[in-house]
Amino acid sequence: MSKRKPYVRKMGSTWWTKNNFHTMYIVRELSSLVILAYSVILLFGLNALRGGEAAFDAWFAGLTNPLAIVFHVITLLWTLYHATTWFSLAPKAANLWIGEKRVADNVITGSLYAVLGGVTVIGLLIAFVL
Amino acid sequence: MKRSNEPVFWGLFGAGGMVAALLTPVLILITGILAPMGAVDFSFARVDAFASNILGGLIIWAAVSFPLWLSLHRLYHCLHDFGVHAGNGVKAAFYGAAALGTVAAAYLLLF
Amino acid sequence: MSQVMKVEIQRYRPELDKEPFWQSYDVPYTKEMSVLEALAYIKDELDPTLSYRWSCRMAICGSCGMMVNGVPKLGCKTFLRDYPQGMKIEALANFPIERDLVVDMSDFIAKLEAIKPYIIRETEQTPEDGCSIQTPKEMEQYRQFSMCINCGLCYAACPQYGLNDKFMGPAALALLHRYNNDTRDEGKEERMAFLNAHEGAWGCTFVGYCSDVCPKKVDPAAAIQLGKVDSAKDYVIAMLKPGE
Structure with a gap:
């Protein structure tokens, strides 16, 4: 008779607290909480904009609340982590190739940072200058 | 094994991830921090003119809609990570909300 | 001059124990001593009842996978000197424990076999047909994924496999990608159903830990993401050509 009795370990719902790599994965995934909230705030703002000046000003007044600013600072940092x-x-x-050479990982990553920098500069130019 | 319809949501998730990583940070900085602190002119007339411009409208639409697909896709999969085995109803609600937000943003910009 | 390290090991004796328990051993060590050698010392000098798997002692057989302080490691490639705070060793995560550090890997092996990890030809080639020539670029498409030693560390690192063992998992999907992207292979169609399924590439949420723990520097996470791209293309083609 077999004496086999394999023991199966249960993962539970807190597995991601037990390993740093897994914790940072969940931190990455949960950046969607603030990214989702920001999209909804923009959508409400767009709705207010279409409701006329009074509605828009009321929406914008909400954003000037210190708590709202703190929320947006957290949102910005968490989105940058994403x-x-x-x-x-x-x-x-x-899997990008130029001729017989694969494009190096740091070229792809570096280009994306350059685009982020460019978009940010253009955005700020529009906000401040135009 | 059954073919998954995940490629559709994965494509939208990928687009959302790009928009959230490249465009969203500067928008949060402007609308959520600089404008409320008075550093940027955020008057109704100015924002309305920006939203009425075709390019401005497209930027707003992209900033609202694509990150919805990113975030709701991730949060739906997070439920599974936290041991919540959500059924098709929850899946429909999550992606339905993203679709609704996408259409609503387009509607508000166009009409 | 040798030092002594307290090594804690998770034991499980199926005929005696309801569940695993921790046991502590004092192991004298020098800076060259691997975890595998520490286990051999324990078995030879302190406790002959301890069970663990090993064979080559040189990181190629893939037998001695185990969790060291919660991280999947090969015992032969991990050294006591790197753990001055002590070490806790347990059986490879996400697999059923057979006894002590020995796990049941049959599910993993079945998955490796299922994806047909060998070159499939429509017509058999004979030596008289000559070599199958590949350019360096063609070889680069699969070379790193062929370095897998089937140790299972990536399965122990993968929460998606741990949460749902129907998921094909990192090594099997990397191997699937390896054969699908070999110009000598003509069996892609036989493998796509595995890739396209919810339990295939789409069960992956790109945690990325599989690639981090791989002792052979294979990048299963990359193979799976490229597999998703392949599967997405296949999805569009299937939509355009229904019924095929």
């Missing part, structure tokens, strides 16, 4: 993970993983999903 960006760094996105850029560093992007080369894995791309």
Whole structure:
């Protein structure tokens, strides 16, 4: 008779707290909470914009609340964390070749950072200058 | 094994991830931090003119819609990571919300 | 001059124990000592009942996978000197424990076999047909993925496999990608169903830890993302040509 009795370990729902790599994965995934919230805030803003000046000003007044500003600082940092993970993983999903040479991972990652920098500068130029 | 329809959502998720990584940071900086602190003119007339411009409208639409596909896709999969085995109803609700937001943003910009 | 390290090992004796328990051993060590050698010392000098798997002692057989302080490692490639705070060793995560550090890998092996990890030809080639020539670029498409030693560390690193063992997992999907992208192979169609399934590439959420723990520097996470691209193309083609 077999004495086999394999023991199966249960993962539970807190597995991601037990390993740093897994914790940072969940931190990455949960950046979607603030990214989702920001999209919804923009959508409400767009709705307010279409509701006329009074509605828009009321929406904007909400944004000037100190708590709202704190929320947006957190949102910005967490979204930037998403960006760094996105850029560093992007080369894995791309198999780009120029002639007989594969485009190096740091070229892809570096280009994405350059685009982020460019978009940010253009955005700020539009906000301040135009 | 059954073919998954995940490629559709993965494509939208990928687009959302790019938009959120490249465009969203500067928008948060402007609308959520600089404008509320008074550093940027964020008057109704100015924002309305930006949204009425074709390019401005496209930027707003992209900034609202694509990150919805990114975030709701990730949060749906996170449910599984946290041991919640959500069925097709929850899946429909998550992606339905992203679709609704996408259409609503387009509607508000166009009409 | 040798030092002594407290090595904690998770034990499980199926005929005696309801669940695993921790046991501590004092192991004298020098800076060259691997975890595998520490286990051999324990078995020879302290406790002959300890069970663990090993063979080559040189990181190519893939037998001695185990968790060292919660991280999947090969025992032969991990050294006591790097753990001055002590070490806790347990059986490779996400696999059923057979006894002590020995796990049941039959599910993993079945998955490796399922994806047909060999070159499939429509018509058999004979030596008289000559060599199958590949350019360096063609070879680069699969070379690193062929370095897998089937140790299972990537399965222990993968929460998606741990949460749902129907998922094909990193090594099997990397191997699938390896054969699908070999110009000598003509069996892609037989493998696409595995890739296209929810349990295939689409079960992956790109945690990326599989690639981090691989002792042979294979990048299964990259293989799976490229597999998703392949599968997405296949999805579009299937939509354009229904019924095929």
